[in-house]
Amino acid sequence: MEGPARRQGQARLRPGRGLLPHGLLQRHEHARPRREAVRLIPAPHPEPGPALAAPDSGVRPGPVRESGAAAAARAVRLTPPRPGPRGSIPPQVERPAPPEVAVSPRIAALGSPAELWREAAGAGTPLIEEIPGDPAHRIVTFLWRDPDPAADxxxxxxxxxxxGALDAARMEHVPGTDVWHRSYRxxxxxxxxxxxAPRSPGGMGPAAERMLARMTAAGSRVPRADLERWCEAVERAAPDPLNRRPWPxxxxxxxLPDAPARDWHGNRGTGRGRVTERRVWSARLGNERPVWTYEPEEEPAGVVLLFDGEAYAPLLRPALDDLIADGALPPLRFVxxxxxxxxxxxxxxxxxxGFADFAADLLPEGFPxxxxxxxxxSLGGLTAAYCALxxxxxxGNAISLSGSFWWPNGPEPEWLTGAVSALPPVPARFRLGLGAQEWALRDATFRMRDALAASGHDVALREYNGGHDYYCWRACLVALLGDLTASW
Known part of the structure; x- marks a missing residue:
């Protein structure tokens, strides 16, 4: 059996293993150019974990690397360019169309603002209204309370x-009330x-100034005043006080009602997986960082090396026990x-x-x-694909969520996609995730998908209706892990 042996007598049934709800998985496997669309179907502390391999030891047992002329040619071809300062600033791609602003029947029929606020406090925000004759869409109304008609x-x-569509982002004030609103279909x-983000009397702070400089350097064509207001809004924006679902x-x-289900929030007490944190020094990179490890209660069937651990560790830890208990995922160790x-x-x-080598050194022993x-x-998705190539x-498997396949911005754009086209396939599987609202990444992601498919790789793309967002990435990651591990 591939992978570490399971504890004796611990056979488990995993009903509904595989992909989680919603989205299309478009598969390309081994030089077969056909496209097969598959609808995803629903699936019904303190103890330290195993030690990580010594970082940057330079010598460690494990799978044998590719050797000889093929390895040398691959290493040369996969030596990336070193772009200038703007190379890692995303290109400023104009959105194809502004969001579709709608008229909320509830706001249009507004009587007493006090009644609206009682309703919002009771049901939570945003308000979601059905559209007669259009069951595939909803009118979504965001609310803000401020009596100042010049609040902006x-x-x-x-x-x-x-x-690029600032007017569609500005909320409207109902005259004579404290109601601000904006609705979209x-x-x-x-x-x-x-x-x-109501306008701040302090204007732009340091973070907004840096964001403005990056967008300007990347060639944004948005009028300066709109750029400044947007950067200030991103810096100063706060959670919706009437919303009942905060996100860290x-x-x-x-x-909305047809979005992927979230019935795994880590509050069911289904398992006793543990998370440990340690600091790892890299002589190769010249820095030290925390590394979090999730160890499942059962013997792990595989390992997931996931970048941006400071973001993902708190988001995944509450969910992993539930997902493993439900059979949506096998027991997996996360590094x-x-x-x-x-x-x-x-x-x-x-x-x-150097970082790719450091990442490989973090892998625990015993997993083929x-x-x-x-x-x-994002950039982590780009580098996940790079590591596998x-x-x-x-x-042996790579998941790229909203991968920055445009990189670098400047000479040699989409470098990794070009490298894929020039190399023979590798024995690794690739799963790409992309939000339907990510217009700036869409073309580059599809070109990478097509390049992997044309060169004979096992690749699939999953689209979800969302953006460049950890909330969406968590669900997409789980779905793609379910696909890759369905036979484990």
């Missing part, structure tokens, strides 16, 4: 609103996070290194060979490459 309130909804499976670090959650800080993240998660998944989102003897 901007709605920051992940990839629904942006600087959205597909009934949309889900994501949002925040609300991102504000508030909104999910989650921190990105350290933004400058380090931008440098290391841009196809850096077919039972190892490397995963990440560069070192398939360590990483």
């Amino acid at each position: 309130v901007v709605l920051v909804v992940n990839k629904i609103t942006d600087a 959205l597909r009934a499976d949309w889900h994501g996070t949002y925040r609300i 670090g991102a504000g508030s959650v909104a999910a 989650m290194p921190s990105a350290v800080d933004l400058p380090t993240r931008v440098r290391e998660l841009a196809c850096d060979p 490459p077919g039972r190892v998944v490397v995963a990440g989102s 560069r070192d398939p003897a360590r990483f």
Whole structure:
């Protein structure tokens, strides 16, 4: 049996193993150009875990690396360019159309504002209204309470609103009341996070100034005044006080009725998996970082190396016990290194060979490459694919969530996609996730999917109706892990 032997007598039934609800999985396997769309179907502390391998030891047992001329040619071809300062700033792609602003029947028929606020406090926000004759969509109304008619309130909804359509992001005031509102017509499976930003008397702070500089350097064509207001809004935006679903670090959650189900929140007491944290020094990279490890109660069937651990460890820990108990995932060990800080993240998660070697050194012993998944989102998604292409003897599976396949911004754009086209296939499987609202990533992601397929790789793409959002990434990650581990 591939993978570590299970404890004797611990056979488990895993009903409904495989993919979780919603989205299309488009498969391409081994030089077969056909596209098969498969509808995803629903699936019914303190104790230290095993030690990590000594970081950067330089010598460690495990799967044998590719050797000889093939390995040398691959290493040369997968030596990335070193772009200038703007190389890791996402290109400023104009959105194809502004969000579809709608008129809320509830707001249009507004009588007493006090009654509206009682309703909002009771049901939570945003308000969700059905559209007669259009069951595939809903009118979604965001609310803010402020009697000042000059408040200038901007709605920051992940990839629904942006600087390029600022008028559609500005909330409207109902004259003579304290009601501010903005409604959109959205597909009934949309889900994501949002925040609300009334204008601050202090104007832009340091974070907004840095964001403005990056967008300007990347060639944004948005008028300067709109860019400034948007950057200020992103910096100052706060959670919706009437929303009942807070999301760590991102504000508030909104999910429409047909969005992927979330029946795993870690509050059912279904398991006793443990998370430990340790600090790991890398002589190769010249830095130290925390690394979190989730150890399931049962013998792990495989290992997942997941980048941006400071974000994912708190999001996944409450859910993993439930997912394993429900049979949606097999017992998996998760190793989650921190990105350290933004400058380090931008440098290391841009196809850096030294970081790829460091990531391989974090893998625990005893797992063949077919039972190892490397995963990440955004630049982490780019680097997850890079690791599997560069070192398939360590990483047999890669998950890229909203991968930054545009990288670098400037000369040699979409470098990794070009490298894939020039190399023979590697014995690794690739799963890509993309939000339907991520217009800036869509073309580059599909080109990477097609390049992997054309060169003979096992690749599949899953789309979800959301944005560049950890809330969406968590669900997509679980779905793609369910696919890759269905036979484990």
